[in-house]
Amino acid sequence: MAYNFNEIEKKWQAYWASHHTFQVDSDPSKPKYYVLDMFPYPSGAGLHVGHPLGYIASDIYSRYKRLQGFNVLHPMGYDAFGLPAEQYAIQTGKHPAGTTATNIARYRGQMDRIGFSYDWSREVRTCDPKYYKWTQWAFLEMFGCWYDRERDCARPIDELEARFEKEGNATVNAACGTVETFTAEQWKGFDKKHKADILMQYRIAYQGETTVNWCPGLGTVLANDEVKEGFSVRGGFPVEQKKMLQWQLRVSAYAERLLSDLEDLEWSDSLKDMQRNWIGRSQGAEMVFKVSNGVETYDMTIFTTRADTVFGVTFMVLAPESQWVEKLTTPDRKEAVEAYLKESRKKTERERMAETRKVTGVFSGSYAINPLTGSKVPVWIAEYVLAGYGTGAIMAVPAHDSRDYAFAKTFDLPIIPLIEGCDVSQESFDAKEGIMCNSGFLNGMTVKEAIPAAIDYVEAHGIGHRKINYRLRDAIFSRQRYWGEPFPICYPDGIATSIGEENLPLELPEIDKFLPTENGEPPLARAKDWTWDGAPLETSTMPGFAGSSAYYLRYMDPHNDNALVSREANEYWRNVDLYIGGTEHATGHLICSRFWNKFLYDRGYVCEKEPFRKLINQGMIQGRSSFVYRIKNTNTFVSVGLKDGYDTTEIHVDISLVDNDRLDVEGFRAWRPEFKDAEFILEDGEYRCGWAVEKMSKSMFSVVNPDQVCDRYGADTLRMYEMFLGPLEQSKPWDTKGIDGVHRFLRKLWGLHFDRDTFCVSDEAPTAAELKALHKLIHKEQEDIENFSFNTTVSAFMIAVGELADLHCNKRAILEPLDILLSPFAPHIAEELWSLLGHKESITFAHFPEYNAAYTAEDNVKYPVQFNGKMRFVIDLPKSMTPAEVEAAVRADENTARYLQGAAIRRVIVVPGKIINIVC
RNA sequence: GCCCGGGUGGUGAAAUCGGUAGACACGCGGGACUUAAAAUCCCGUGGCCAGGAAUGGCUGUACGGGUUCGAUUCCCGUCCCGGGCACCA
16 A cells, blocks of 8 residues: 555645644643744745744644643734735735735645644734734733833823822832923923823833934834844845934833843743843943033933943043033034034944944033042043943043043043053953052952942942943834834824724725825825824834734634733633744844733733743754856856866756756756757766755745645655754755655555555554564653654654564554654654554544653663773663662673683672772 | 854764764665666665774874863863844943
8 A cells, every 4th residue: 555645644634624623722621731833924935945844843842742631722823014015015006915815825825735733713914903903902001001110010101190290200210211300280280292292201102202223215114123234134225324203112111021031931042142132231330420511510420330440531422412412512612513413413324334443533622520530531422422322421441441442542532541560552451350550449459349349439429329221222113114003093283192992903094005105204194084083193003023022812812802812811821831933033023022921911911921931943944055067158067076177157056957966957958048058068977066055045046845845745754854854943954855764764654554464453462572662762752852852753763663664563552652653743644544543533632652661671771891990891781770780790790700800809889870890 | 342052974963960973864885676767675884904704903073282991072272164242331
């Protein structure tokens, strides 16, 4: 009986669908397990073999957990709003909704062929109004809240208003923008607009002026992780800095919690490090310097992590965008300062990057007084100081900071070394080590002692205080685009106002063209009557990460119209136990989603403070592209082994024309008209191609479509082969030539049931050898799956099946458990064999066989033996022996006696399971 | 520049609380079956050396040191590759 995988796979996929095999419901009698894939953006190109890697791994784990008796939630959906569909719409006039639906259908078709065990009844699409209702809802919740630092959580903004009525804002400790201090009386006197402006500074979703990454090519702002080296990730257009009024989320208020809660997560250290880096906690002090422009004197606050170096301050620097610039520029310096500001504003991010090490700056004309030494130092303005970090102003210590050093050298400012014996004639001494000098009361201390001592002194004298800064910025939440969630915000009298949660969803309006308007407004401004109760509605839309921030919650209760997720559903499913996806979301989606979850947690809508307990980043599958070598100015191609003798050009060739690095010469001639008359210089009678590991891409003709692999080998082979390729988290090239090995294995397994002499599965009791082969596999599979070491599990299957084949095993008691073990990896063939063994129920409901230690305990172990200090040989003894038994065996062993050459054994020391020491 | 990973056959890779390095698979070589091919099955396969052969010896996990009876594994230094951050005071 042949292994007809296409028929088998179709049959079981239909069976699972019609029996709703993978549909789940809350079931308090069973433990829950939630396995989630990062949902895909459905692009027009469809899936290539790299995309399903993580999905296959999560599917194997889900099926494995089901076998163990868990109630497994394993859903899938689509991150359906986004730029490519809109760019396509601009080019073709086709509505993004249509393109998106088409792409989703294609993705679904491709995924279905691989035999995933998703509960499709829970599918979500972020562009569906029933879904984005809850994205908008969460936004309004954030709009309606402020962050209370006292209680360290989000609170309703009404409470804050009531408090302003009673006591003003002096006692309020909130994460907020810059606000003046006011009393209750003053608050009552403010007009409506003024009050709204003040409240806006406190809201968690707020509107604020900020410098953004503006991408003229796309006509929108972009988040930091949507920009790479000054170009947009999508489309590759240049990006520049621009000040704009934007909706933002106060993610920075959660910085400390986002950082400390990382501890308990089962994420890789590298990923945690990336997040820690992104959050960028740094401990230091804020210090006040008196600054004067000759007319007026102010208190200017700066932030430093090196309070110990105050004695070495020789100048101060302001960011060009700092509010101090205006106050501290003296009339005689005005012209020079303005010229500098104009220059720096003109520069794009890209240009600033290109001149990274070029030092620029301008003197403001003002001076500051060092609070510890009383000395007078100049105040400069320079691009290397960032407005968005700390206070936008620094004290410069050129002797011990390389950036200050470069600046001092360029503008010829003094450099005062503060550490004994350090040489600052060529470069600064940045290390935090050594003994302090030239530093008054700090002299003689080590740097590590001096830092806290300096801060203590500063605090005691009222010059400053300890302070922790974060580089995590608030998330910019507006996009000047069409294909995203509309903001449920309108502007009566110019005041941003919620349209009311009861009116959600606010649906995306139809427009005739997807471009910005002639006067530069976002596309939504084209919509007819885009107003609410006569007031204009917000015209920007939400960014891509809005819809993906809480989708894992929606899967728990996807059809609920009254809540994002009901309390019961949330309390049952809680959070994601295993999350699998690419590392490209390490700082964008994963920070935003954690923030979003924490906000909902503060408000009591969800019961877990972290969304994703365990996270695995699957590696990328790269392409393996092939080359031919054309001799320059000819139409002759030379085989890779001979190319060094010629001057050649490397040309990518379609990998479907290449088999095992050998070129299909006729196919190549037919491939492109220009190669019709191609000549070849062969080696050993064939044309061999060169190859390289590159990104899998159309332009390098290295894309492998999973559908084709399924046609030729079947889904089970695809699934096992992708796992067999190498460790899950590692990037590795796809190479179709190894797939035969896995396919052969499945055929062998099939044959083991049917082709072995006669067709008969017997109820005979299995032999010890058969049981041992099975139980070794059970042991290995359980251990490996828990460690996500799927590649070695596949090897273990091959070994076990090889052993059983050698034993001509056809015992039901062995074959049944074998099918169960295989079912997470190759579910179709496992189901088919299971049913052919006489079972009516799908294998999904079978229990997972427990590891029976009795059969593997017989495994022998190797004991290295040493005597009188030297190791000489190894002896082989059963693992199950106690140390006393080992000793007896050693004393009785003939080989040992021979090695010892007649020496009498005085003592035998056994390190359990490891080593034997013989004292003679 | 800073922070993480990682360097093992022709290839993808196994093996790390230190214990026979290269499991499993691809590829390659040889053989069986076949008129032939495909498919299938069997044997061999890190390198070097000796032998007619079974076999034996040496060497070998990027490089150089160290700890240890014993190091792919632990420590120090160097080189290379991949990823992340990048004027964050």
